[in-house]
Amino acid sequence: MTRLGQMRLGLSMRYHGYHLAGWRHPDVPAAGTLDYRYFLDTAQMAERAKFDMVFLADGIGMRVRDEPEGSLCRSAQTIDLEPLTLLSAIAANTHHIGLVATASTTYNEPFHVARKYASLDHISGGRAGWNIVTSWSDEEARNFGREKHLDYETRYERAAEFVQVVTGLWDSFEDGALVRDKETGLYFDPAKLHVLNHRGKHFSVRGPLSSGPTPQGRPILVQAGAAEQGQAIAGAYADVVYSMAFDLVSAQKYYASVKEKAARHGRSPDAVKVLPGFTPYVGRTEAEARAKYDEMRRLIHPKVGLAVLYNYLGDLSDYPIDGPVPEPDGNVRIRSIGKGLFEMSQRDKMSIRSLYEFMMAGNGGRVLVDTPGQIADDMQVWFEAGGADGFNICPSHLPGGLQDFVELVVPELQRRGLFRTEYEGFTLRENLGLTPYVNRHQTLASSSQAAE
Numbered sequence: 497m498t499r500l501g502q503m504r505l506g507l508s509m510r511y512h513g514y515h516l517a518g519w520r521h522p523d524v525p526a527a528g529t530l531d532y533r534y535f536l537d538t539a540q541m542a543e544r545a546k547f548d549m550v551f552l553a554d555g556i557g558m559r560v561r562d563e564p565e566g567s568l569c570r571s572a573q574t575i576d577l578e579p580l581t582l583l584s585a586i587a588a589n590t591h592h593i594g595l596v597a598t599a600s601t602t603y604n605e606p607f608h609v610a611r612k613y614a615s616l617d618h619i620s621g622g623r624a625g626w627n628i629v630t631s632w633s634d635e636e637a638r639n640f641g642r643e644k645h646l647d648y649e650t651r652y653e654r655a656a657e658f659v660q661v662v663t664g665l666w667d668s669f670e671d672g673a674l675v676r677d678k679e680t681g682l683y684f685d686p687a688k689l690h691v692l693n694h695r696g697k698h699f700s701v702r703g704p705l706s707s708g709p710t711p712q713g714r715p716i717l718v719q720a721g722a723a724e725q726g727q728a729i730a731g732a733y734a735d736v737v738y739s740m741a742f743d744l745v746s747a748q749k750y751y752a753s754v755k756e757k758a759a760r761h762g763r764s765p766d767a768v769k770v771l772p773g774f775t776p777y778v779g780r781t782e783a784e785a786r787a788k789y790d791e792m793r794r795l796i797h798p799k800v801g802l803a804v805l806y807n808y809l810g811d812l813s814d815y816p817i818d819g820p821v822p823e824p825d826g827n828v829r830i831r832s833i834g835k836g837l838f839e840m841s842q843r844d845k846m847s848i849r850s851l852y853e854f855m856m857a858g859n860g861g862r863v864l865v866d867t868p869g870q871i872a873d874d875m876q877v878w879f880e881a882g883g884a885d886g887f888n889i890c891p892s893h894l895p896g897g898l899q900d901f902v903e904l905v906v907p908e909l910q911r912r913g914l915f916r917t918e919y920e921g922f923t924l925r926e927n928l929g930l931t932p933y934v935n936r937h938q939t940l941a942s943s944s945q946a947a948e
């Protein structure tokens with residue numbers, strides 16, 4: 497199967513980059529992650545390369561533990577800026593690129609989320625997106641009056657109702673509601689205002705939302721994750737799904753599953769764009785790409801490396817770091833993954849050090865170490881064979897890892913006609929090639945008018 501059209505590109509710009517030692521790279525400003533200009537420069541670089549959007553993942557608090565002891569204070573992936581605040585600053589200094597921030601449905605109220613993202617949509621001129629997550633750690637729970645994270649069923653039930661309320665609130669004002677007629681003194685048309693009056697199991701929200709209709713009709717909805725319940729939300733609502741796949745067959749399977757879930761909700765398969773993430777190490781030659789990968793590898797402090805293995809293999813501090821990986825016992829936290837890692841280390845003759853180096857290269861995600869042509873080939877195959885509508889690029893370090901990608905890979909994609917050379921529209925919705933959003937009350941009104 498071959499498809500036509502162009503792929504979508506997102507940039508995941510978390511911390512100093514995806515590699516856990518990214519902050520130690522000689523070209524990376526270590527203080528950058530608390531300086532909005534660091535992210536602004538990065539977002540502007542992505543905008544010059546015509547990326548669809550920047551994406552900010554988030555956890556609400558420090559989710560990393562000091563395991564083994566002395567590792568936490570060596571991790572730079574602990575300190576960051578709140579995503580919506582950061583994107584508001586970036587919005588004022590960019591013009592086309594979409595701005596997607598993560599917010600948790602477990603530790604927020606829907607009215608807050610609806611209002612903040614509607615505001616970002618106004619501030620950015622229609623470029624806001626909400627990445628819907630349910631959060632996953634007890635560390636986050638403890639910042640919100642709970643000892644334990646909500647159980648799976650409850651948090652996804654809450655998430656489904658949460659999204660229903662937020663999207664309901666975003667429809668409070670129909671397009672054209674704000675007449676602001678100085679002559680007559682009429683500020684808005686009362687017939688185009690709708691009060692939500694939601695009463696459900698988790699939320700009671702009257703509304704309306706005081707943000708007026710937003711430039712995109714409503715912000716873009718993004719869903720990140722692979723689990724069944726998350727996919728159900730994606731099928732019903734998501735415009736974009738940020739996914740993780742390590743090979744084409746599993747990417748195709750996931751892609752087909754998301755599209756099928758969208759179809760079950762009466763949505764076109766094109767209405768939801770699936771973007772798997774990967775970390776590129778790009779060199780003009782294979783040797784140069786490998787050298788870039790190795791340079792990052794050498795920057796890993798062993799304690800941080802051992803922390804990466806801790807959940808799966810336990811505390812390996814007392815084992816020789818260049819010796820074999822020991823078999824995980826019954827006390828490790830995530831035994832299934834531990835067993836897989838142990839087996840891989842046996843098969844590929846990996847030491848403890850080489851195992852954590854492998855895992856840190858893309859922070860657990862897919863990694864490509866190659867020339868621009870080979871990386872473009874890989875992306876083209878996934879795109880044309882129904883594994884992806886585009887990709888979320890997760891550079892090893894910022895801005896250098898992104899710079900390599902935009903200078904070397906993007907022109908190759910453009911040469912092949914696989915990626916745009918100019919933005920098609922002004923809003924994120926337009927650039928993603930999605931149909932205009934129609935407020936649910938307008939749909940009802942226009943269909944009843946048509947029936948008259």
Ligand SMILES: Cc1cc2nc3c(=O)[nH]c(=O)nc-3n(C[C@H](O)[C@H](O)[C@H](O)COP(=O)(O)O)c2cc1C
Nearest residue numbers: 553554598629630631632720721722723738739740
């Ligand atoms: C590509 C990707 C990105 C994610 N980004 C975030 C994030 O920014 N914040 C977060 O709390 N969870 C994030 N998650 C976690 C998911 O939302 C979800 O909790 C996880 O996949 C586990 O699934 P489950 O909640 O169904 O157990 C991400 C997951 C994936 C696969």
